[in-house]
Amino acid sequence: MSRSSLPDRPEMxxxxxxxxxxxxxxxxxxxxxxRRVVAYLIDAVLLAGIGFFLWFMVFMTLGxxxxxxxxxxxxxxLAYHSLLIGGRYSATIGMRMMGIEVRxxxxxxxxxxxxLVQTLLFYATLALTGALLIVALxxxxxxxxxxxxxxxxxxxxxxxxxxxx
Numbered sequence: 001m002s003r004s005s006l007p008d009r010p011e012m013x014x015x016x017x018x019x020x021x022x023x024x025x026x027x028x029x030x031x032x033x034x035r036r037v038v039a040y041l042i043d044a045v046l047l048a049g050i051g052f053f054l055w056f057m058v059f060m061t062l063g064x065x066x067x068x069x070x071x072x073x074x075x076x077x078l079a080y081h082s083l084l085i086g087g088r089y090s091a092t093i094g095m096r097m098m099g100i101e102v103r104x105x106x107x108x109x110x111x112x113x114x115x116l117v118q119t120l121l122f123y124a125t126l127a128l129t130g131a132l133l134i135v136a137l138x139x140x141x142x143x144x145x146x147x148x149x150x151x152x153x154x155x156x157x158x159x160x161x162x163x164x165x
Contacts, residue, residue: 086115
């Protein structure tokens with residue numbers, strides 16, 4: 001098991017059988033909204049840096065890399081979020097820095113397909129409404145619309161969950 005006290009795999013005996021209750025596990029959800037916002041800002045800065053480097057390389061090659069950069073630019077944020085959330089730590093770099101991670105409703109780590117769905121829904125919500133966190137204000141687990149639709153949950157990494165809770 002990792003440094004987190006959350007279960008690594010859903011088949012382990014202490015995997016969640018249902019969504020954790022914020023009343024009995026407040027440490028899983030303490031300050032999660034603030035942490036999510038700061039994590040996204042960190043990720044946005046990282047992605048902007050990567051994008052800047054990519055377009056700097058276009059400039060340095062006198063435009064030869066332009067078509068490749070034009071293809072990579074919209075794919076970069078999708079790949080970044082999907083591969084990292086669907087990866088070993090279930091979190092982007094910003095999320096890891098803020099001590100949060102994404103979990104399935106049963107407590108397991110999301111697979112790549114579920115992470116891709118969550119990422120697509122995240123960017124669709126951001127592009128269509130711009131009100132990404134509004135839904136999170138009205139539920140006790142602070143789940144955003146893309147979390148609800150992709151059946152994921154963002155929790156504090158160092159939160160604790162005990163067998164049978």
